[in-house]
Amino acid sequence: MRSKGAIKFFSVIVIAAIVAYVAFFGIKVGNYSISSIQNRIRLGLDLRGGVYVLEEAEGNVTQDEINKAIAVIRNRVDALGVTQPVIAQQGSNRIRVELPGMNDPDRAIEIIGKTAQLKFIGPDGQVILTGANVKDSKAVYAQTETGVQQPEVTLVLDAEGTKKFAEATQKFLNQPIAIVLDDKVISAPRVNDVITTGNAVITGLKDFQEASELATLIRAGSLPVTLKPIAYSSVGATLGPSAYNAAVKVGIYGVLLILLFMAAFYRLPGIMADVALIIYILINLIIYALFNITLDLPGIAGFLLSIGMAVDANVLIFERFKEELRAGKSLRAALDAGFRRAFTAVFDANMTTIIGAIILFYMGSGNVKGFALTLLIGVISSFFTAITVTRFLLHALLEMDLTRDIKVYGA
Known part of the structure; x- marks a missing residue:
């Protein structure tokens, strides 16, 4: 029985440690790699400028x-x-x-x-094509007759544009056709050949970056x-990182104080709650990274508030656990009764917060949404860790039968 409890307990610890290592340091196996969450979590403007x-x-x-x-x-x-x-x-x-x-x-x-609308204008000032006639535009490298790689922009026109462009290139052979956006000439390539296929090329560009920007502008066209x-x-670039560093420090100090309080006040159950809290934090960070959630200062505030909710759930459970121990019940019976009696209060508290977070998310805007989203994710994951992870660890601890002294369990 003791060995079974030890296997359960240390299996959770080892799995959590492996996941934490992969999450924070990444891993690469052959062609497959997992980047660290630091590189995956998107920071808001207030944190990075x-x-x-x-x-x-x-x-x-x-x-x-x-x-x-x-x-x-x-x-x-x-x-x-x-x-x-x-x-x-x-x-x-x-x-x-x-x-x-x-x-x-x-x-x-x-x-x-x-x-303004993207336009192709001939030397006579008449509009030949608009952005609506351009199906695609890309920046590519093409090899010249001398073997040199030069950047150029390709154009693919629709049927109407193909017909109009064929007529224009025949009419304005060896003359420039201006490409105009917002009344500004972004390029004025010279017509070297009559183009009847609907596929055109713009050459004479300075570098590939210029070609890429030109292709993007042509492709994007005008706003509807x-x-x-x-x-x-x-x-500013300095205010953002300083705010981020301050938020991280506050978070670390706050979590450390919570871990110490739980261990000192609730003893063995408090230590199990600390392990569950660390797992909870890890779950949240992984969710932020997987779903590309933007983390700003209000978002961090929502995350830290949800940590408080996680601790609050454990406090309710452990207080019920202590009451049952003082009433004379065995450790296992007191633990099961404590979770059963505290469940309704924990569930109601979390549900009211979830409802509030959902309303904030759908009716709020900007930073309010960020706060609501991290709070919502945090409350849901904290409910999971408090009811399942903490309970699993405590049952494994009881199976190890380290001690029967109820004082060690905070009573």
């Missing part, structure tokens, strides 16, 4: 127009090389854009809000709606 812009569509807009606008903005932002941008709908007619590492809101607004910036802010 950048620009936040909230755009509102003017007039009555459809969901399809908002979806197209988001796609266009994403293409434009990707052309900047911004790492892990956040481009999401907020409400029915707003788009929230977060650009980490950028510190110029005016530049961000200029890039995001380009609304007019966007107006209603809010924007910038977080």
